[in-house]
Amino acid sequence: MMAYFIKRLLQCIPLLLLVSLLSFGLIKLVPGDPAVVMGGTNATAAEIEVIRKNLGLDRPLHIQILSFYGNLAQGDLGRSLLLGQPVKEAIIERLPATVSVALYSMLLTLVFGLAIGVLAALHHNTWIDQGAMTVALLGVSLPNFWLGLVLILVFSVHLGWLPTGGYVEPSTDFLGWLRSATLPAVSLAMLQIGLLARITRSAMLEVLRQDYIRTARAKGLSELAVIGKHALANVAIPVVTVVGLIFSVLLSGSIIVETVFSVPGMGALLGNAILRRDYPMIQGGLLFVATALMLLNILVDVAYAWFDPRVRVGGGH
Amino acid sequence: MPGLTRGCGWVEGTEVAQPAAKRVVRRSLAWGTLARLLRHRAFVIGAVLLGFMVLLALLAPWLGSGDPNKLAVRMRFQPPSMDHLLGTDNLGRSMLSRVVYGGQLSLMIGLWVVLLNAVFGVLLGALAGYFSRLDGPLMRFADALMAFPSVLLAIGIAAALGPSVSTVVIALAVVYIPRTARILRASVLVVRELDYVHSARVAGASHWHILFRHILPNSMSPLIVQLSFVFAYAILSEAVLGFLGLGAPPTQPSWGILIAEGRGYIREAWWLTFMPGAAIALTVLGVNLLGDGLRDVLDPRLKIEQG
Numbered sequence: 192m193m194a195y196f197i198k199r200l201l202q203c204i205p206l207l208l209l210v211s212l213l214s215f216g217l218i219k220l221v222p223g224d225p226a227v228v229m230g231g232t233n234a235t236a237a238e239i240e241v242i243r244k245n246l247g248l249d250r251p252l253h254i255q256i257l258s259f260y261g262n263l264a265q266g267d268l269g270r271s272l273l274l275g276q277p278v279k280e281a282i283i284e285r286l287p288a289t290v291s292v293a294l295y296s297m298l299l300t301l302v303f304g305l306a307i308g309v310l311a312a313l314h315h316n317t318w319i320d321q322g323a324m325t326v327a328l329l330g331v332s333l334p335n336f337w338l339g340l341v342l343i344l345v346f347s348v349h350l351g352w353l354p355t356g357g358y359v360e361p362s363t364d365f366l367g368w369l370r371s372a373t374l375p376a377v378s379l380a381m382l383q384i385g386l387l388a389r390i391t392r393s394a395m396l397e398v399l400r401q402d403y404i405r406t407a408r409a410k411g412l413s414e415l416a417v418i419g420k421h422a423l424a425n426v427a428i429p430v431v432t433v434v435g436l437i438f439s440v441l442l443s444g445s446i447i448v449e450t451v452f453s454v455p456g457m458g459a460l461l462g463n464a465i466l467r468r469d470y471p472m473i474q475g476g477l478l479f480v481a482t483a484l485m486l487l488n489i490l491v492d493v494a495y496a497w498f499d500p501r502v503r504v505g506g507g508h
Numbered sequence: 509m510p511g512l513t514r515g516c517g518w519v520e521g522t523e524v525a526q527p528a529a530k531r532v533v534r535r536s537l538a539w540g541t542l543a544r545l546l547r548h549r550a551f552v553i554g555a556v557l558l559g560f561m562v563l564l565a566l567l568a569p570w571l572g573s574g575d576p577n578k579l580a581v582r583m584r585f586q587p588p589s590m591d592h593l594l595g596t597d598n599l600g601r602s603m604l605s606r607v608v609y610g611g612q613l614s615l616m617i618g619l620w621v622v623l624l625n626a627v628f629g630v631l632l633g634a635l636a637g638y639f640s641r642l643d644g645p646l647m648r649f650a651d652a653l654m655a656f657p658s659v660l661l662a663i664g665i666a667a668a669l670g671p672s673v674s675t676v677v678i679a680l681a682v683v684y685i686p687r688t689a690r691i692l693r694a695s696v697l698v699v700r701e702l703d704y705v706h707s708a709r710v711a712g713a714s715h716w717h718i719l720f721r722h723i724l725p726n727s728m729s730p731l732i733v734q735l736s737f738v739f740a741y742a743i744l745s746e747a748v749l750g751f752l753g754l755g756a757p758p759t760q761p762s763w764g765i766l767i768a769e770g771r772g773y774i775r776e777a778w779w780l781t782f783m784p785g786a787a788i789a790l791t792v793l794g795v796n797l798l799g800d801g802l803r804d805v806l807d808p809r810l811k812i813e814q815g
Binding site: 209210213214218220331336338340341348442447461462473477481484 | 651653664785788796
């Protein structure tokens, strides 16, 4: 198992190099002079010169690339123009809020996605199946930030049950956190619930057709034991594979959902950096997210190998 | 729907008859596919929904005030009524007009992203799938692009290029082309090894002839399904970019921009936020239903896997 983990980790290195090169290249996409764009309309020539020097844009390209990787090797992602703070520090400060909302959302996704998917499969081709799949389809069709605004409209403005935004640390006030994180987590989760429910349903239908389920039923196991013990364990395999995708969707979604609910997380940090053209922050943030996702995907693959020994033995990758 | 003929064109490899017979076989296949699509309930509902939204966008000049930017300050914040079907905004502009004109832009952007995906995704996927030597480099590059969460990458590219309609199209195309290329590559890899392709090669056909006449026409089904989902993703992502202020200028409001504008008045006038989002939801729902139908009919293998 360890060997498999290390193998997957090593496979990542070339990809990581390419990904970092892409995030470095992003600033080269800026039409004209990035320093002028970043300085804004009111910047003086001297201020622009300072930005250019800070970013090393006055140096030749190969030196820029070398120093980018040199800094990266030391864990230095550069300094945010907007906050005047190292990018790494800013990300680490805001990570807990994002992670706590993301985990909450993941929990909702797993509970409701699996439940809806399993329910639909067990009642295949009935109105329950159709209803569940309609909900799932709506989940993947609604823009999540708009859903967030509609939730604010209903639960905050009209009913006054939950705050319109803001964020409370779970360690200081857990109930307060629950109140502040529920709407963002729900609007983030809808899309993933839809994805997961659709995949769970088809995986479950596939499993229910298998001989061992028939055998389990034939030997007189209760329906609960058949589903709970035999079917669900095998549904876990295809479901684990989409967890990586779900993380990716979650991180993408957090930018806009955190902006809508003013959650001071990494998504809002990046969203703000993008609006204010804080390129070091954008570069560092993108690289951080891509790397984090890659590591998460490795963990998912390892979990996959754990659930399904064929992968580890056959070297399915 | 001429594109669909080729979608299930297993005829291509097997038939040896004269051109006339070939055309007949093709036409009956096309009709067969169309008939199966029309019997698929999800496809029909999706097609009607999408058709309705497209129709509204086309009829834009004759709906509402006919001009999305026509001010009527005395008519500010009118809730939806018979006079103003979707209400009016903070400057008294007709929300119906703004939503249908926004639809023109959003649908147009989605269409462009699909077109670019169809051209470049097919080209890159076909090259990677057919020429093994290109496969490694092209797919590693695609992997690197796909390592970023899709919307995040689009936002990054759009932020670098500066806000405009073409920025949105380019950013979304760059994000989805690797995904399309991967899907086409997978089906090219399978078709490449089929007997009739080997026969064509032995008969001395050129690479391009084999690729365009024999392989691509038989790799189309997954592509068409993928393109329908690209259209749905493009509309959703465009809304995100517009909402963040990375899309078209405010004088040319897309659905995402309309939601961003309405957000500030959410307490006074819910319809400003609600209506454009509902338009997005209906459109994407239509496209998703349509895509599910296409998948079930064109690509029965996927149906088995995905229920």
